[in-house]
Amino acid sequence: MKVLYGRVIDAVADEALENGMVVVDGERIVYVGERGGYPVSDSDEVFETEDGTIMPGFIDAHAHLVGSESVHRTGDSPYELLLTTVRDLQDLVDAGITGVRDMSAFGSSLKKAIEAGNIVGPRIMPGGRVMSISSGHCDFDPLMSREDVNRRDLTGCLVDGPEECYRMTRQQFREGAQFIKICATGGVSSAIDDFNDIEFSPEEIRVIVEEAARHNTYVTAHCTGTAGAKEAIKNGVMCIEHGVILDEECVQLMAEKNIPLVTTLSVSLGIADMKGLPEHMMKKAAKLGDSSKRSFELAHRYGIRVALGTDYSNSPNTPFREIGKEFYSLTRCGYSNMEAIKAGTINGAYLMKSDHEFGSVEAGKLADLVIVKGNPLEDIMLLAHADHIGMVMIGGDVKKNCL
Secondary structure, three states, X not given: OEEEEEXXXXXXXXXXXXXXXXXXXXXXXXXXXXXXXXXXXXXXXXXXXXXXXEEEOEEEEEEOOOOOOOOOOOOOXXXXXXXXXXXXXXXXXXXXXXXXXXXXXOHHHHHHHHHOOOOOOOEEEEOOOEEEOXXXXXXXXXXXXXXXXXXXXXXXXXXXXXXXXXXXXXXXXXXXXXXXEEEOEOOOOOOOOOOOOEOOOHHHHHHHHHHHHHOOOOEEEEEOOHHHHHHHHHOOXXXXXXXXXXXXXXXXXXHHHOOOEEOOHHHHHHHHXXXXXXXXXXXXXXXXXXXXXXXXXXXXXXXXXXXXXXXXXXXXXXXXXXXXXXXXHHHOOOOOHHHHHHHOOHHHHHHOOOOOOOOOOOOOOEOOEEEEEOOOOOOHHHHOOHHHEEEEEEOOEEEEEOO
């Protein structure tokens, strides 16, 4: 067995257990409680660090694992980008990420390779490629035919009309998707649309939602502008990504329907200071920082379930080893350190449809754990860099140990 000693933040209680103990047998947790509350033998492997905190592994609920902007990239072919992504996964694990909700062409294959033990990486819930309309958020090259875009793009695909939406949704599930993401509005990074543009029609959204329901899962929506977010919610979308410009009516509607919100605040609050971005992005980004804060302050007031997502790509502006900055970004919007931690653990597990299996430190759950050097309830920035993460365990297997 493996025995962990230290302060415990279990993502269930609102307070930490200061003199705690977590015992792992195989892939699961068998004990969480006071130190000395479970028998230990000389053959047990012990993990302990001075003033360390045992926590659930972190979950990034908004990722696109395609390696296209990675500092490790060696080329632009799909093969080179896939190998780059495999390298990027190690950086994620080193930063304490044990679960990812991914939207890309690679997600399903990466998930299989990780589960087979062929590569090291977090648990992955694949969502396939993001669905967008022509001239929408995923239409980056209008000189390329729609057919070529859908053949080559590793992150998005273009669909127009209910029939195409129906077919592409089924194709996503055929390729291993476990949920579906659509673009309900334009975005900051897209070159053609405005972030207030409404993309899919109500009929198109309903077709996608109904097909996802037949696969016992849900649709989430990229939402920057308000009107498109309301359109998505009214037509059955069950999660909102980014939520950069949400008004009170929209947030109230989310509360009534129990619709979660995924953050990506490190990007929206920091994009104006990022280097090397296209001019069209910088012009849009300048308008969004304050509105992001207002949206999440509203979400906090209405008790919306918030999950941490990052939209990081392991670029120089968004390095995976600093992915934990997202916890701090949420506290900038009025959330406590503990609320931010729950957003990045149990709430992310909820969106992965696995909160019964991981996301908190509880007996019976899978041992997806990290040990952080220090107390993040006092200093949330302790979660902001891989150097502060002393140990990472996924399913009882130690993937990092520098205690």
